[in-house]
Amino acid sequence: MPEHTATSRLRLSGLCFLLQILNILLFAVFVRYSPEGSPGQCPSQLNCSRRNPDSGFQQPRFQDVHIQVLLSFGLLVALLSRYGPGSVAINILIIAFAIQWAVLLQGMFYFVLNGKIYVGAQSIVSADFCTAAVLISTGAVLGRVNPVQMLLLALLEVTVCSLNEYILLSLMGVSDRGRALTVHTFGAYFGLVVSRLLYQPHKDKRKREEQQDMGHQRDVFAVVGTIYLWIFWPNFTSSTTVHGNAENWAVLNTYFSLVASTVATFILCPVLYEESTPRMVQIQDATLAGMAVMGMAGEMLVTPFGALIAGFLHSPQPSTSSSLCSPQPVLHSRLKTQDMCGVHNIHGLPGILGALLGTLLTLLATADTYGDRLELVFPLVAQGSRTVADQALMQLSALPLTLLFAALGGCITGCVLKTKTLRCSPDEQSIENTVFCEVKLGNCWQKAVYGSQ
């Protein structure tokens, strides 16, 4: 047993070592800072370069570097309310690895020039979006995979995610700057497909019950997570939107959406449950859903009440079914998929609805209502190389494409993770510290959560 433990420990250590050496080598060969070091600089393929070529534009970009880690950690904090501090160590490893890997892979697609990848603030912001998708996916499988599996999941998902993003944003010219599709929808369904492939009926039943008991305990983390999301997310959503006039609306729309979504939770909870006020975890879910739905539509909505309505109508999904982190009955019984943190309701569904809303708003876009913003939000339409209907078709077709990529990528990843050599036996000694193994996990969690009290 101890030998086995030692092997499993060293396997993670060895994998980290190999991947880090690989990263350093690839960085040494390919990655350089942008020649002039200009933060906003990016080559012509990328959206960003089409606008704001003026130099006064540089300062705000520093903000983005500052914000780069916020998204990942916002999600992390949100996860804390479900899984407690025990799961953080591995998540930080995932973030640390995924950001390097995403800088490399996205650099391959976007920032290559003369065989070198030129990185700047922009590349780290992009890399961070990928990391966010990975964190969303891990939310679906958290507690049922070991660290080695999670690292491989990050490795594969970053690859597929970068590819998907490149096709959508650069080749198809889809406008999805809040990343409703490429982060929220992609991450959620990728994770759910992996979860489906790793499904083990008898082992998971026990856990679900314990999970629900934990709901009460995590209120403090949910408070911190909610405050965190309110403060930093609206600004984040707009970090990649156009600077100038349009950015403002993305922030305000996101903000109005989350406000309405929060109130809706207070309306529905007393009706659907025995509780008079929603739990903090439910409010946190409503906040996340209200923001996910504004991912694509954030900079397209031209009236504040639209954002209020969108947020108001979207809240029900998370609060009805995913509340208290219980896997949804239908998903669980019919599709044999476990959704440990309700990512389907918090990220998947709002992402899809946000994409549909974005398509609708694209159809309604006219030069009158948008004014100067048209060129910023839909550059191809403004240049006359594409009609509004064509753009809307592109926006719409991006949805099935993303789902396809998520499903395919999830399948491959799930199959890889199911490989026998990757499963591990329980590692009793380290159990109090981390999300670890499949067997006896019910007990593990109990230790992880109650151990420190």
Added chain:
Amino acid sequence: MPEHTATSRLRLSGLCFLLQILNILLFAVFVRYSPEGSPGQCPSQLNCSRRNPDSGFQQPRFQDVHIQVLLSFGLLVALLSRYGPGSVAINILIIAFAIQWAVLLQGMFYFVLNGKIYVGAQSIVSADFCTAAVLISTGAVLGRVNPVQMLLLALLEVTVCSLNEYILLSLMGVSDRGRALTVHTFGAYFGLVVSRLLYQPHKDKRKREEQQDMGHQRDVFAVVGTIYLWIFWPNFTSSTTVHGNAENWAVLNTYFSLVASTVATFILCPVLYEESTPRMVQIQDATLAGMAVMGMAGEMLVTPFGALIAGFLHSPQPSTSSSLCSPQPVLHSRLKTQDMCGVHNIHGLPGILGALLGTLLTLLATADTYGDRLELVFPLVAQGSRTVADQALMQLSALPLTLLFAALGGCITGCVLKTKTLRCSPDEQSIENTVFCEVKLGNCWQKAVYGSQ
């Protein structure tokens, strides 16, 4: 009993629903984004428009949107140290509702143009100030009102607060950009008057004792709250002050004031109490008071040692009497007013003293010491349409006017909340989750606080 509970639950849900639908309808009819979407744009009535009409001015305004929620949450975190995570759910509902309502009402006063309200980053910052006043008021009555009452309190207070602000800032031309009067003083006395009207002698005695026991438990939240205030508040205070040279001084003055106020707490605590070092809650109070006193005077003080002295002299009030959240003896026994979170000492008194200090500094203002800043801080004086003495008189008369508004508004609100239909019976099931009812509250608190351990 269960039926009664169900009714009380559905009442909150129904009220939320009605108010949210009302908000959406009013937004749909009246609210539009500013035509050019310019974040700093605001019509000519408002202070902001008188200065800095240049376009380079836009970027910093995004910061304000970012900061908009910080104040509310800063207060929220401060309240956490008193009431624990249980009270947060309702507070978030209050914030979510009050911001929408304040955008509407303040829009009516400030941003109307051709029958439409044009919102932008500026309107959300203003709305957030109102929300802060509401949160301060709830601090005075927290634990003795149910959520329905709190929602109505928010509804009424936002109305009166917007009116007061409009009269002071726009009609009278008072310079109060850190909102010493319109937020701190107004919020505190509004809450205290409501608290007086809801006074119930025999029920409140028990609670007070338990409150004091809790003091020790909340140290962690007080640590987080204090750090939060140190980081974000100085910047917040200056978010509405003039950009350019003057902003800087408001930040620095606030910062020097809170530093001195903190040291003063360490000086007085050992003298007045048996403790050698102050509790974190006392340090938090000193921080809040040191900031409140700089509300009006922040941008008028022209020497750093003035801020040090002001902060140093203001600290005693909170640390002597309101410490440990015990209602002040005089207020309690004589005036039959309960001040659950010591808002009188933390916000009320420092606000008044800050206003008096501001008046004094206005009298001393000369073109020599202010230089270019005179036009920014006192535009009417700089334009020659008002003498310094007139301006000081305006600043001074704003104080009784604010107190009058707070008293009248508090009276009306208190009478409405006392209506029998609004009082509710204990809701045993939901008690662990929220501040709820009047009866048996002592027990409730114990459950709310110790329940999660």
Added chain:
Amino acid sequence: MPEHTATSRLRLSGLCFLLQILNILLFAVFVRYSPEGSPGQCPSQLNCSRRNPDSGFQQPRFQDVHIQVLLSFGLLVALLSRYGPGSVAINILIIAFAIQWAVLLQGMFYFVLNGKIYVGAQSIVSADFCTAAVLISTGAVLGRVNPVQMLLLALLEVTVCSLNEYILLSLMGVSDRGRALTVHTFGAYFGLVVSRLLYQPHKDKRKREEQQDMGHQRDVFAVVGTIYLWIFWPNFTSSTTVHGNAENWAVLNTYFSLVASTVATFILCPVLYEESTPRMVQIQDATLAGMAVMGMAGEMLVTPFGALIAGFLHSPQPSTSSSLCSPQPVLHSRLKTQDMCGVHNIHGLPGILGALLGTLLTLLATADTYGDRLELVFPLVAQGSRTVADQALMQLSALPLTLLFAALGGCITGCVLKTKTLRCSPDEQSIENTVFCEVKLGNCWQKAVYGSQ
């Protein structure tokens, strides 16, 4: 006994009072706001004035004011994971005092003009660096000194630190904008020397064991501290680096360094310990070390993989020896020095290595690789008044000079603190609230930590 306690209480109170009155008097006599109030303004001796004299430069400086407190509190949060909320009250007092004192002393060196010290955002940022050095030093002696001693330590350390900084940055023209030497190295060795002088063999043994037990308990604080450092520190490191193109690289280098350092912790922990994943405290240490090493080299590194390698190689030190806050065996047994929070490994050693790396990179600096940045990073070299080799020699000689200052200052401070009148007897009543006395400290800690549970 009670009398003795009262004396010890009043001694702290009296000292605070004296120092605060002194501060106010000195501020009143010497300190004024910069005449034009321009935030970026600073006299010609200081580095900052040599570059970016344009007015568009002002806005970002407000960010610095905002960030000023972050560093101190970042460290504070990091300390929380070791010592719990009990130690925070005194730390906040130290910060509040040290910032005023540093504004005064650094003003004497840098900002004096016509007998007045002109303060602005720049001076508070500088003052905050000094405060950070003080906090690092207290990390080495925390738990073994009483508040009065800590206040005196702050008084003396700020003095020596300001002198050291003035000599290095202004007189010698050393480029150390991330403060690898003047903050990290100086703070760490100053604290260690003081710790050596206060060494008491038999009393400290007990405590060490209890400290290790606490490791597990503080995971939540370590999570918060790590997230905090990831978010705010990269931006902080660059707050004093040149604005324009060069800043960007400092942020990115710091970020890559901490990512690699985090992964390295995951590689080494399973090899060196029985644990499969590192504890959060170890991850936090790796984060701090990865950042400290980029202090000087941050803006000099011209390739991303260099930062990855530097972070990767530096991580081992903290994770091998200082983990779990146990004093390092060698330091403890041979040198009779206690390093309560492992400041040698987290700040001292990475600071030294960072300085050596900075020297190496200075030697390699050419006009080709730096381009326009050369003038920003090494103004004297760019102006032709100094060769690259001379600059490298200056950078190198700054290291022993800093160590000398730290050793001398630490000796003097240690001797002062050892004075019999400053030692205090146990103060039983206040013990649960703060780090207090030398005797019976083992018990005290147990109360402080477990008391609130």
